[in-house]
Amino acid sequence: MKNILNAPFVTEMRNTCANMYRLGWDERNGGNISYMLEENEVAEYLDINSSIREIPLGFDATALIGKIFIVTGTGKYFKNVHDDPETNLGIIRIAEDGKTARLLWGYRDGGRFTSELPAHLMSHIARLSVDPENRVVMHSHPTHTLAMNYVHELDEKKFTHTLWEMCTECIVVFPDGVGVLPWMLCGTNEIGEATAEKMKEFRLVLWGMHGIYGAGKTMDETFGLIETVEKAAQIYMLTAHLPRVNTIKDEEMVRLAEFFGVKYRRDFLNL
Numbered sequence: 001m002k003n004i005l006n007a008p009f010v011t012e013m014r015n016t017c018a019n020m021y022r023l024g025w026d027e028r029n030g031g032n033i034s035y036m037l038e039e040n041e042v043a044e045y046l047d048i049n050s051s052i053r054e055i056p057l058g059f060d061a062t063a064l065i066g067k068i069f070i071v072t073g074t075g076k077y078f079k080n081v082h083d084d085p086e087t088n089l090g091i092i093r094i095a096e097d098g099k100t101a102r103l104l105w106g107y108r109d110g111g112r113f114t115s116e117l118p119a120h121l122m123s124h125i126a127r128l129s130v131d132p133e134n135r136v137v138m139h140s141h142p143t144h145t146l147a148m149n150y151v152h153e154l155d156e157k158k159f160t161h162t163l164w165e166m167c168t169e170c171i172v173v174f175p176d177g178v179g180v181l182p183w184m185l186c187g188t189n190e191i192g193e194a195t196a197e198k199m200k201e202f203r204l205v206l207w208g209m210h211g212i213y214g215a216g217k218t219m220d221e222t223f224g225l226i227e228t229v230e231k232a233a234q235i236y237m238l239t240a241h242l243p244r245v246n247t248i249k250d251e252e253m254v255r256l257a258e259f260f261g262v263k264y265r266r267d268f269l270n271l
């Protein structure tokens with residue numbers, strides 16, 4: 001067996017958590033990532049039929065039986081993932097009952113997966129139903145995105161439209177827009193179900209006055225989605241209190257979407 005610490009997916013998790021921490025998106029234990037892995041890539045490093053211990057999920061994940069995920073640990077600081085992946089990350093496989101996770105590696109101090117696992121796994125199920133290539137779900141607390149929650153209406157169409165206006169490339173990067181949930185109690189199956197419902201339609205879901213979820217085929221795609229929203233929110237927060245002199249017009253957004261050939265939420269524009 002090869003050394004798991006050299007696995008590309010462990011390296012990706014370490015580097016992504018370090019990036020997110022340095023961007024100020026993930027204070028303390030804020031944020032979590034789950035990344036679905038291929039059986040054969042994991043089998044080079046671990047016995048995928050082994051089990052260090054079993055951890056109850058607390059919800060039904062029958063649709064993911066046998067699937068393997070690398071997931072950040074609950075209460076673990078993104079700051080520390082890079083230097084101690086085995087304590088701060090875990091690799092789990094959904095057991096045959098669909099209600100238990102078998103721990104294949106990690107959570108070395110007796111820890112467990114993120115408290116947001118319901119939102120993650122339910123979002124994986126939802127995204128896979130519309131995009132079989134989806135692999136990553138990422139949750140974060142990006143500063144400007146969060147700040148914008150307090151001064152902008154939490155309405156899907158209005159929030160997306162404002163973000164699209166802030167950077168020329170926004171409508172190209174997230175033409176499907178941003179789904180919005182009101183403030184809800186986090187760490188519950190209820191917020192997981194609500195997030196997954198939005199994920200059938202959006203790759204980005206805002207948790208009102210809490211943070212954001214992104215989903216994508218790769219770590220780069222998912223990170224890039226949240227990064228682009230955060231950049232747009234930063235421009236908004238830098239300008240919201242100033243007189244608006246110029247703006248990207250809706251007709252210009254249509255030209256962008258058509259030129260780059262993306263399927264966009266036309267109903268989110270005011271044409």
Ligand code: 13P
Pocket residue numbers: 029030031032072073074075076113114115116139186187
């Ligand atoms: P965890 O430490 O359980 O991953 O929770 C962090 C978080 O961001 C809750 O929404």
Ligand code: ZN
Pocket residue numbers: 030031139140141186210211
């Ligand atoms: Zn959070």
